[in-house]
Amino acid sequence: MEKKNIDWSNLGFSYIPTEQRFVSNYKDGAWDEGGLTADANITMSECAGVLQYAQTCFEGLKAYTTEDGRIVTFRPDLNAQRMVDSCKRLEMPVYPVEKFLAAIDAVVGANAAYVPPYGSGATLYIRPYMFGISPVIGVKPAQDYQFRTFVTPVGPYFKGGAKPITIRVSDFDRAAPNGTGHIKAGLNYAMSLHAIVNAHAEGYDENLYLDPATHTKVEETGGANFIFVTKDGKVVTPKSDSILPSITRRSLMVVAKEYLGLEVEHREVYLSELKDFAECGLCGTAAVISPVGKIVDHGEEICFSSGMEKMGPVIQKLYDTLTGIQMGRLEDKFGWLHEIK
Numbered sequence: 197m198e199k200k201n202i203d204w205s206n207l208g209f210s211y212i213p214t215e216q217r218f219v220s221n222y223k224d225g226a227w228d229e230g231g232l233t234a235d236a237n238i239t240m241s242e243c244a245g246v247l248q249y250a251q252t253c254f255e256g257l258k259a260y261t262t263e264d265g266r267i268v269t270f271r272p273d274l275n276a277q278r279m280v281d282s283c284k285r286l287e288m289p290v291y292p293v294e295k296f297l298a299a300i301d302a303v304v305g306a307n308a309a310y311v312p313p314y315g316s317g318a319t320l321y322i323r324p325y326m327f328g329i330s331p332v333i334g335v336k337p338a339q340d341y342q343f344r345t346f347v348t349p350v351g352p353y354f355k356g357g358a359k360p361i362t363i364r365v366s367d368f369d370r371a372a373p374n375g376t377g378h379i380k381a382g383l384n385y386a387m388s389l390h391a392i393v394n395a396h397a398e399g400y401d402e403n404l405y406l407d408p409a410t411h412t413k414v415e416e417t418g419g420a421n422f423i424f425v426t427k428d429g430k431v432v433t434p435k436s437d438s439i440l441p442s443i444t445r446r447s448l449m450v451v452a453k454e455y456l457g458l459e460v461e462h463r464e465v466y467l468s469e470l471k472d473f474a475e476c477g478l479c480g481t482a483a484v485i486s487p488v489g490k491i492v493d494h495g496e497e498i499c500f501s502s503g504m505e506k507m508g509p510v511i512q513k514l515y516d517t518l519t520g521i522q523m524g525r526l527e528d529k530f531g532w533l534h535e536i537k
């Protein structure tokens with residue numbers, strides 16, 4: 197298979213349409229067979245549920261070329277299950293796990309020419325999503341839905357090395373107590389846009405959101421979970437019902453314990469204890485881990501001893517190990533890689 201003529205290492209993170217996408221429609225209470233299409237556009241009612249009341253959820257994962265030339269995805273079963281959870285909370289019909297996995301394989305397979313080569317640092321980003329497509333004007337769930345998956349090649353997240361970022365403690369909330377913070381709903385992102393634009397305007401890279409009920413505990417940023425390292429090398433991640441359960445974070449916890457022999461804690465983390473940590477990172481599919489050098493809490497700076505120049509040593513080891521597994525350089529002890537043939 198001939199790869200597309202793309203300057204892989206200089207790609208950014210923006211939408212580049214590829215040749216095929218997968219579409220399935222839910223009508224009269226059932227999903228159709230679904231299939232691939234070259235049509236990148238959607239025609240729908242002006243009154244579609246997604247347009248009026250934001251009834252939509254999504255997933256995000258990547259396909260990689262391994263060192264030995266296989267095309268793989270990473271734990272796609274967890275994305276499938278998380279989308280099931282999102283759909284249930286949003287009163288949307290569940291897209292069956294098996295069909296979800298088959299759709300991803302079909303789309304990646306059909307766009308294999310867009311999967312960046314090993315060593316380029318680029319990857320193929322996969323975006324499954326679902327939305328209410330039938331007209332809704334009185335507030336209620338839509339009757340008909342569409343499930344789609346497209347792919348788009350994205351460049352290396354860190355060009356020229358991973359520089360630690362600076363985060364502020366946000367006065368805005370990203371989730372409500374007993375709300376939708378734990379599911380991957382577009383609405384969570386809509387309400388975070390003002391906060392991120394404002395953070396950037398004030399010179400910060402990201403927002404640290406506190407728990408919406410008491411504003412004393414660390415939750416996450418707009419699109420990534422936190423991971424902290426204590427001074428004695430323990431890995432700690434915040435626990436809360438309103439945090440989105442990141443697959444990268446869950447995988448890093450296993451990597452810490454089972455590959456690196458580190459102690460791991462998943463517990464409530466108070467804002468007041470941040471100053472006691474040695475290292476901090478943000479984890480998600482996009483960057484795997486972005487190192488955090490500094491958190492600013494209303495003028496008070498919390499600086500991690502790993503500094504503003506490079507990743508801390510433990511975060512670096514976690515990063516190298518997880519990316520090593522994803523790229524097929526390290527043993528895949530738990531069967532996390534799914535090969536697309």
Ligand SMILES: *Cc1c(COP(=O)(O)O)cnc(C)c1O
Nearest residue numbers: 419420421440442443444480481
């Ligand atoms: C998608 C997402 C993450 C990261 O999850 P991964 O499964 O690791 O990509 C973290 N926080 C939020 C709010 C998200 O939407």
